[in-house]
Amino acid sequence: MFKIRTYNKISVTGTSRLPQGRYEIGDQVENPDAILVRSADLHKIPVNPELKAVARAGAGTNNVPVTELSKHGIVVFNAPGANANAVKELVLAGMLMAVRNLREATEFVRSLDAGDPELEHKVEDGKKRFVGSEVVGRTLGVVGLGAIGVRVANAAKGIGMNVIGFDPHMTVEGAWQLSSDVDKAGSLGEILAASDFISLHVPLNAATKGTINAAALASARDGLVLLNFAREGVVDEEAVVAALDSGKLGHYVSDFPTARTLMHPKVISFPHLGASTAEAEENCAIMVADQLRDYLENGNISNAVNFPSVRLSRAGAQRLTVANRNVPNMIGKLSHVLGEAGANIAQMLNASRGELAYNILDLDQPIAADVIAQVEAIEGILAVRVL
DSSP, rough: OOEESSSSSOOOHHHTTBTTTTTTETTOOSSSSEEEEOOOOOTSSSOOOOOOOOESSSSSTTSSSHHHHHHHHHHEEEOOTTTTTHHHHHHHHHHHHHTTTTTHHHHHHHHHTTTTTTTHHHHHGGGGGGGGOOOOTTTEEEEOOOOHHHHHHHHHHHTTTTEEEHHHHHHHHHHHHOOOOEESSSSSSHHHHOOOOOEEEOOOTTTTTOOOOOOHHSSSSSEEEEEEEOOOGBBOOHHHHHHHHHEEEEEEEEEEEEETTTTTEEEEEEOOOTOOSSHHHHHHHHHHHHHHHHHHHHBOOBSSSSOOEEEEEOOOSSEEEEEEHHHHHHHHHHHHHHHHTTTOEEEEEEEEEEEEEEEEESSOOOOOOHHHHHHHHSEEEEEEOOO
């Protein structure tokens, strides 16, 4: 039986895909084979020797110590695209709130006295303060064209906007899904200079931290509306606040309230609602549960953030999976140990990703525990599983 520890409430639609009798699931499970998590911070949680995988029911993995887990050959899964529609809809809502001054207008209406005989007059008189503009014909720049960014770009085209995209690392799959009517920018400065709205959809890492800073904003159009539904750290808040105060930015719409921006009159903040829909939570849970089950039962990997995607239909009498550092002659050493033990490899698949590699070996006959120990002793081996 596989033991799964949950660190947040995971949709039962997802956990039900892990059959009872084969899986023990709960938030008190000890020494788990795998972890299911949404937002809980795992950085200070000791690595359990039995742990084989962590599945994050969402796209970002900032709350997961990916580097440390990788050292132990532990696979980290996420759910790219499962919450894309939910985030896309919130981006559009935030953009419309900003351009039509809806937050300010709503606050004005709520301040009125329902019993005031002049209510209708005050409504008509007050609305003059909240005249906005339409988005049709205006330009949206989308920075980051992954699953969410592509949906935002396509949706904006669908409501009559001009759209420019920028992503130097765009995948082939993303390019297939992106509308052919979306123009491509060659640099961040180019997209900032050409856009009325900028929507950020990049992961937070060393390369993207502070992507929107004072230098970047200097090239932006005056009155730009900046939408951040990516991560708090991809913008330099000090530079954003200064740009709001100077009028360089018209609004900052963010899913990450902070002490610096919370009360600013030109900031519209949401309490991290991007993926907070019942549909998105179910989609994420289903995706990671299916990925986790296929890995635990068959050793296949899909949508991992640290290991390559590997899938092989089973053959032979026993399956061996090996995670290792991506160093020369690892396949030769593995083959030598198995050959010395008289084990015949029916089929094998090897793939690498950066500093890590992963192997699936289907053997014609089971091998003894001492042979497994010899494989584990090879320098550079991180984790070995027998399935």
